[in-house]
Amino acid sequence: MNYDVIIARYGEIGLKSPKIRSRFERKLVKNIKATFECDVERNQGRIYIHPKDFDEGTEKLNRVFGVVSYSPAISTHSTYEEIDKTLGGYVEELMADNILDENTKFAIKCRRVGKHDFTSQEMAAHCGGVVRKIVLAPVDLTDPDLTIYVEVREDDTYIYHEKIKGPGGLPLGTQGKVVVLLSSGIDSPVATYLMMKRGCEVVALNCNNDPFTTPKALENFNLLVDQLNKYAKGVPIQKRVVDYGEYLQVAKDKAPEKMTCVLCKSGMYRIAEKLARKIGADAIVDGSSVGQVASQTLSNILATRYGVDMPILSPLIGLDKEEITAIAKEIGTFPISEIDDGGCSAVPRYPETRADLERVKEACNAMNRDVEIEKAFENIRKLE
Numbered sequence: 001m002n003y004d005v006i007i008a009r010y011g012e013i014g015l016k017s018p019k020i021r022s023r024f025e026r027k028l029v030k031n032i033k034a035t036f037e038c039d040v041e042r043n044q045g046r047i048y049i050h051p052k053d054f055d056e057g058t059e060k061l062n063r064v065f066g067v068v069s070y071s072p073a074i075s076t077h078s079t080y081e082e083i084d085k086t087l088g089g090y091v092e093e094l095m096a097d098n099i100l101d102e103n104t105k106f107a108i109k110c111r112r113v114g115k116h117d118f119t120s121q122e123m124a125a126h127c128g129g130v131v132r133k134i135v136l137a138p139v140d141l142t143d144p145d146l147t148i149y150v151e152v153r154e155d156d157t158y159i160y161h162e163k164i165k166g167p168g169g170l171p172l173g174t175q176g177k178v179v180v181l182l183s184s185g186i187d188s189p190v191a192t193y194l195m196m197k198r199g200c201e202v203v204a205l206n207c208n209n210d211p212f213t214t215p216k217a218l219e220n221f222n223l224l225v226d227q228l229n230k231y232a233k234g235v236p237i238q239k240r241v242v243d244y245g246e247y248l249q250v251a252k253d254k255a256p257e258k259m260t261c262v263l264c265k266s267g268m269y270r271i272a273e274k275l276a277r278k279i280g281a282d283a284i285v286d287g288s289s290v291g292q293v294a295s296q297t298l299s300n301i302l303a304t305r306y307g308v309d310m311p312i313l314s315p316l317i318g319l320d321k322e323e324i325t326a327i328a329k330e331i332g333t334f335p336i337s338e339i340d341d342g343g344c345s346a347v348p349r350y351p352e353t354r355a356d357l358e359r360v361k362e363a364c365n366a367m368n369r370d371v372e373i374e375k376a377f378e379n380i381r382k383l384e
Helices: 018-035 054-063 080-096 120-134 187-197 215-231 245-254 257-279 298-304 321-331 357-366 369-378
Strands: 005-009 038-043 046-051 069-077 106-112 146-152 156-160 177-181 201-208 238-243 283-285 381-383
Touching: 005 054, 005 156, 018 038, 018 046, 018 054, 046 054, 054 069, 069 080, 080 120, 080 146, 080 156, 106 120, 120 146, 177 187, 177 257, 187 201, 187 215, 187 283, 187 321, 201 215, 201 257, 215 238, 215 321, 238 369, 245 257, 245 369, 257 283, 257 298, 257 357, 257 369, 298 357, 357 369
Parallel strands: 106 146, 177 201, 177 283, 201 238
Antiparallel strands: 005 046, 005 069, 038 046, 069 156, 146 156, 238 381
16 A cells, blocks of 8 residues: 555543643654654644654554554545545555455545535545445445545545554653663563653663672663663663662661561662652652562551652552563563563562561661661662
8 A cells, every 4th residue: 555644643632731732742743753754744633644664654653652543544635536536546455455345344434624515424425436436345334344534634635444553641751750660570661661651751770689689680671671662762761770789688687587578679769769859750660569479568568668758659559460461561571571580589588578667667777777778879870
């Protein structure tokens, strides 16, 4: 098919006030242009994309947050003569591609924008006649096998038959900045993706637990960010790493061993909060799912977040492992998370699952946690 334009549609952006909608549209256009080389026009709730490489455009547009659906289309002038000619050629191409034949139930859906001397129903009936002159396919407006869309504007008309689902959400970079605690596991990359889908710029913080983990853990973190950055064109993910092994060693040496995971997660939140305040982020994000591991029981979630004044968002909190894994497979992070990094050898044999806040405070005092956090934070570094 000799397509010459992609029509992109957005969803909830259209519910915003005119001022906010315009700002979100501009950001969406900027992100599209950063994803692949193209020219873009905005016009009354539609975004018209003219990619330099059409195949690249149709492949990569489903990674741009804010795009609910999109359609490769052929454009022509909004006159009966040009519409008839272009639609006739379009139908012949559909037949050549075995998409339409005399047994295919079809419908025409027409949408008008602007002033015209015909109704949408009249144009749809006219276009149906054009199709029937080429192939005697049955018309079925209730349950068609194929729907051909004809979008008529004042100057140009667009013809297409596909509506490809996009990722939806809000344009990346419209909702502020967050610090995500990103490990090499399955959950936190999915949490990162979901916050990006809601328009948040991401700074990914990895707590390097060496010598309790292998260098493979940091390598996998980098691979995960590379994969997630395929969805972050225009607002790429920034990377920060903090050497966390010394903090963990002190926790094991000076606090009850069963409290190690609680103290570990609590320290991560405190470091993430310090980083967030330094770089102007508005929230912390993690991959917690209630009850999934020892540190994610309700008691431990309460205990580990004590003393953190910044919002901690957990977009996976109500999802089970199968649901999280399904998303990970869809976005391409699952194969990376499955790479064996050796795990964390600091995890005690019997970790605390019902942490009492007072005992957590005692353990924090025993290891002089605030001092250890400050030492770790001084070594935080940015990865390019």
